[in-house]
Amino acid sequence: MAKKVTPRGQDYARWYTDVIQQAELADYAPVRGCMVIRPYGYGLWEHVQQALDRRFKETGHKNAYFPLLIPESFIKKESEHVEGFAPELAVVTHGGGKKLEEPLVIRPTSETIIGHMYAKWINSYRDLPLLINQWANVVRWEMRTRLFLRTLEFLWQEGHTAHATYDEAEEETMRMLEIYSDFAETDGAIPVIRGRKSESEKFAGARHSYSIEAMMGDKKALQAGTSHNLGQNFAQAFDIKFLDTNNQLQYCWTTSWGVSTRFVGALVMVHGDDQGLILPPRLAPIQVVIVPIWKKEDERSRVLAAAEQIEEVLLSENVRVELDAREQYRAGWKFNEWELKGVPLRVEIGPRDVENRQAVVARRDRPGRADKKTVKMEGLAPRVVALLDDVQQSLYDRALQFREDNTYQVEDFSAFQEIANGTGGFLDAYWCGSESCETAIKEATKATIRCIPFDQPKESGHCVFCGQKAAERAIFSRAY
Amino acid sequence: MAKKVTPRGQDYARWYTDVIQQAELADYAPVRGCMVIRPYGYGLWEHVQQALDRRFKETGHKNAYFPLLIPESFIKKESEHVEGFAPELAVVTHGGGKKLEEPLVIRPTSETIIGHMYAKWINSYRDLPLLINQWANVVRWEMRTRLFLRTLEFLWQEGHTAHATYDEAEEETMRMLEIYSDFAETDGAIPVIRGRKSESEKFAGARHSYSIEAMMGDKKALQAGTSHNLGQNFAQAFDIKFLDTNNQLQYCWTTSWGVSTRFVGALVMVHGDDQGLILPPRLAPIQVVIVPIWKKEDERSRVLAAAEQIEEVLLSENVRVELDAREQYRAGWKFNEWELKGVPLRVEIGPRDVENRQAVVARRDRPGRADKKTVKMEGLAPRVVALLDDVQQSLYDRALQFREDNTYQVEDFSAFQEIANGTGGFLDAYWCGSESCETAIKEATKATIRCIPFDQPKESGHCVFCGQKAAERAIFSRAY
Structure with a gap:
């Protein structure tokens, strides 16, 4: 029986979990x-990882691994940090059958344990940056959870850097935000x-x-x-100090930055439709699925041979291709299945196509017969590669x-x-900068300030809530 | 000050931790x-990961991610499993500030939670294998720990497969052991x-x-x-069943297999010497270090330019190369440092070399002047690539x-x-197969049976301990 997801218009939250499952x-x-991240979801995450990891290494970062378990006392060393994370901790009280002298927390993030090690490793300005x-995996004891968006345990990368000056730390913070933007837009088409x-x-x-904020399909x-x-x-909480060029002991300036498996949730919600996922080609575990079609037994071997030939030529172009030669399913069922899984392109080949040395290519982002294209075998591979680029760009657009x-x-409340x-939707409005206006807006609309965009108008204006003079516009929205 | 490690002959255990730190x-x-796995150690682990992951994918395996936290009751479902792992568990009793109804254990290995999910996902023979x-990371509450070899938390890969028949499961078990052997020997030179x-x-x-067993530098x-x-x-403990081709409900046959960060410890102990690490080129984070040497300021730019040229040509051959142009250290200090870090090849270049369009190549596995080679710039890149292969093979040999x-x-006790x-050393001896002989040997010598090798003599013999008829030889040794 063909799978079917709840339409978005009927129940967006239900559509989301239907698609994922x-x-x-x-x-x-x-x-x-x-x-549990299943192989298809993890394949997607692996491409996210590769796309980010390559960018991190190109900008001089190296990977390392710090422990999962952190002494409870560490979390308490930075006052704002403990306030933010204490309510969300998972605590290990017993190990090897015995009660521990000091409970250990499972990392909710690693600033504290990494700070402790940096204090040990950094001595002079020569050790910086x-x-x-x-x-790594982290655990935050969330009350209301949703697949990928908010789970007790999630996977992420967390960058942690130490610098000699405020300016260098600020430059790094912005550099990594730019890397995230480039990744989200170029690879995620978001x-x-x-x-x-x-x-x-x-x-x-x-x-x-700083953050990058994206609009989901339900406008949140x-x-x-x-x-x-x-x-x-x-640096002050963990005593991360260095001798500067004047031989003076100084505290370091540190940064941290992260992207998590939440991003998979964003890919689902930005691109998906009522048929299921639509994956951007650059991150899709399978970029092209080949569906061979035959009715009579004597057609089978010819069609399969041609399908295998297409598979081979696409593999040689480094296209991530899957040939679905399963015999227990009909072509229509397969179309539905691969649409649900969001594979960007489908290549269909039947007996008449084999005779005419051609195949039919269908785009996931433009379903329906009208957009199917018949392509000659000779030019198939370059055409597929070009179409993948086109799908990537179209999804972004x-x-x-x-x-x-x-x-x-908006200018008035x-x-x-x-x-x-x-x-x-996103509400782009002047904001005076006061927390009381921010809170009042949230209470009246459930919309929070997503960010104060770098891109600002030259002139100042008046706060959308209180009417006082405001120097900046902010983006308000309900959010995940 | 130059770093110095304790010589192996003086204290092998101390040498090991000195080298690692x-x-x-x-x-x-x-x-x-x-x-904490530092960037250099993690770089090594990343190459281990890539070498294994490639082999897993080539043989049809896909990666996924299962939760860190397992209900305590799961561990108790398989009787031998609970006996083996219960004493080593880390237990989470509190989450989000509240006591949990059922304690959760941090995975010591994932057969139980994966078994639970497989029972949900597998319905028919079509879902198999x-x-x-x-x-992932796992936690086992060990009492006596050593860097990489035995730590409370360690990183590993754990494969988990389900099959329709015993024979298929056995075939998979052996296939993965062969993959591990090929990886250890080809990439690890072990x-x-x-x-x-x-x-x-x-x-x-x-x-x-089944296992693969290696001899360390101290013969353990x-x-x-x-x-x-x-x-x-x-499958029985977690009810993993499938409908077979005759529509009969059957239990699956499952396998699991793993390699961990212990392997890094093996690389240290198999190849290292009193100067430090010696890394096999195929896994080394840095395969070649270039050390420019100059005395007078006017030599500096010429030497550095030539060094950068070498870096470029090696990069273009996909050699992992590092140019050590640091000014605060002398060449001798750098030689010592990179020897300690086990970089397989060092390229030295000084003013006279620049004039003669040449460089000097030194092998880490054969220290000393005698084995240094002067190589013309024209042929440097292919020569370096060939030398890396040669170092790899020499380390294995x-x-x-x-x-x-x-x-x-040995034939008598x-x-x-x-x-x-x-x-x-390794003691290759006939063993009758009885646990009592195995225990008695262990008590008398601390040597345990590492494995009963696949490679066996045709004839039978007599147990080295009891003298009874024995069909197989076993490898006994003290072990890590």
């Missing part, structure tokens, strides 16, 4: 709030807004937090990556158009409320 | 028994003995365990990889020779005892 990206684990990244977090939304322990925002300038907060169509510049509590 | 492979973490691997574990040494819950054994045929033990020199075929309690 039916496309076999992930499944629920036996422990509340935990998930120290540029390390870690691919347009993002780069900006600064408000004080109330910044990372617990940071001096400034999702923070797709964050980069923090930690100032000297953690479509997502950008959708965001622009659903972003509203009644218009703000009407949109925020109505159709939803 | 001074070469910056790893460091001690603040929690007892935990370690299911071939999944996971790269010769291994393939064989079956004795009943007392097998994995808790397995029907048969280290298990470098294991592959387990789990029979239907976990040397390790194999060492193992052969220290393996003894007094000779066995003399060697085991004296110089040490």
Whole structure:
């Protein structure tokens, strides 16, 4: 029986979990709030990892691995940090059958343990900058969980760097945000807004937090990556000092930045439709599926041979291709299945195609007969490669158009409320910078400040809530 | 000041930890028994990962990710498994500030949670074989720990597969052992003995365990990889069933197999010498270090330009190269440092070399002036590539020779005892198969059965301990 997902218009949340489970990206684990990332979902994550890891290494970062278990006392050393993370900790109290003298927490993030080690490793300015990244699992005891978006355990990368000056730390923080933007837009085909977090939304322990924000298919925002300038907060808490060129002992300036498996949730929600996933070719575990079609037994071997030939020629172009030669399913069932799984291109080949030395190529992002193309075998591989690029670009363009169509510049709060509590979307409005306006807006509309975009108008204006003079515009939205 | 490691002959254990800390492979973490894998050590692990992951994917396996936290009750479902792992568990009793209803254990290995999911995913013979691997961290509450060899937390890959028949599971178990052997020998330059574990040494819950065993520089054994045929033990405990081609419900046959960060410890101990690490080129994070040498300031730019040219030409041959242009260290200090770090080849270039359009190449595995070679710039890149292959092969040959020199075929127990309690080494002896002889030998010599090698003589013999008829020879040794 063909699988079917709940239409987005009927129940977006249900559509989301239907797609993830039916496309076999992930499944629920036996422990509340935990998930299993299935091979298809993990394949997607592996491409995310490769795309980011390559960029980290190109900019001089090296990977390392720090322990999962952190002494409980470490979390308490930075006052804002403990306030932010204490309520979310998983605590190990017993090991090897005995009660531990000091409980250990499972890392919710690693600033503390890494800070402790950096204090040991850094002595002089010659040891700086120290540029390390870690691919790891972390645990945060969340109450309301959703596959990929918020789970007790999740996978991520966390970069942690130490510098000799504030300016160098700030430069690094921005460099990594740019890397995240480039990754999200180029590889994920997800347009993002780069900006600064408000004080109330910044990372617990940071001096400034920056983020990239993306609009999901239901017009809510999702923070797709964050980069923090930690100032000297953690350096002071963990005593990370260096001798500068004048032989003076100074505290380091540190940063941290991360992207997590949440990003998979963003890919689902930005590109997916009522048929299921649509994966951007650059990250898709399978870029092209070949579906051979035959009715009579004597057609079978000819069609399969041609399908294998297509597979071979695409493999030689480094296309990630899968030949679905399963005999227990009909072609229509397979079409449905691979559409659900969001494979960007499908190549169909039947007996008449074999005779005419051709195949039919269908794009996942433009379903229906009208957009199918018949392509001669001779030019198939370059045509497929070009089409993959075209799908990648089209997905980006479509997502950008959708965001622009659903972003509203508002100057008064009644218009703000009407949109925020109505159709939803991004609200681009002047904000005076006060936490009380931020809170009042949130209470009235559930919209929070996603970021204060780097891209700002030249002139100042008036706060959308209080009407006071405001120097900057902020992006408000309900968010995941 | 130049770093110096304790000579092996003086204190092998101390040499081992000196090398690891001074070469910056790893460091001690603040929690007892935990370690930090530093960038240089993690770089080595990344090459181990790539070499294995490629082989897993070539044989049809896909990666996935299962949760860190397992309900305590799961561990108790397979009787041998709980007996083996219960004493080593780390237990989470509190989450989000509250006591949990059921404690959760941090995975010591994932057969149980994966078994639970497989029961959900597998319905018919069409779902088999299911071939999944996971790269993950695990925690085992060990009492006596050593960097890389035995730590509370370690990194590994664990493969978990399900099959329709015993024979297919057995075939998979052996296939993965062969992959481990090929990886260890081809990439790690570590010769291994393939064989079956004795009943007392097998994995808790397995029907048969197989392993690859390597000889370390102190003649002790280290298990470098294991592959387990789990029979239907976990399938029965977790109800993993499938409808066979006759529509009959059957239990699956499962396997599991793993290689961990222990392998890094093996690389240290098999190849290292009193100067430090010697890394096999195929896994070395840095394969070639270029050390420019100048005295007068006017020589500096010419030498550096030539060094950069060498770097470029080696990079274009995909050689992992590092140019050490640091000004605060003298060439001698750098030689010492890169020898400690085990970089396979060093290229030295000074003013006279620049004039003569040449460079000097030194092999890490053959220190001293005699083995340095002057190579013309024109042919440098291919020569370096060939030398890397030669170092790789030489390391393997040397390790194999060492193992052969220290393996003894013994037929009586007094000779066995003399060697085991004296110089040490691998003892290749007939064994009747009884656990009582195995235990008595262990008590008298601390030597355990590492494996019963696949490679056996045609004739039978007499047990080295009891003198009873014995069908097979076993490899006995003290072990890590």
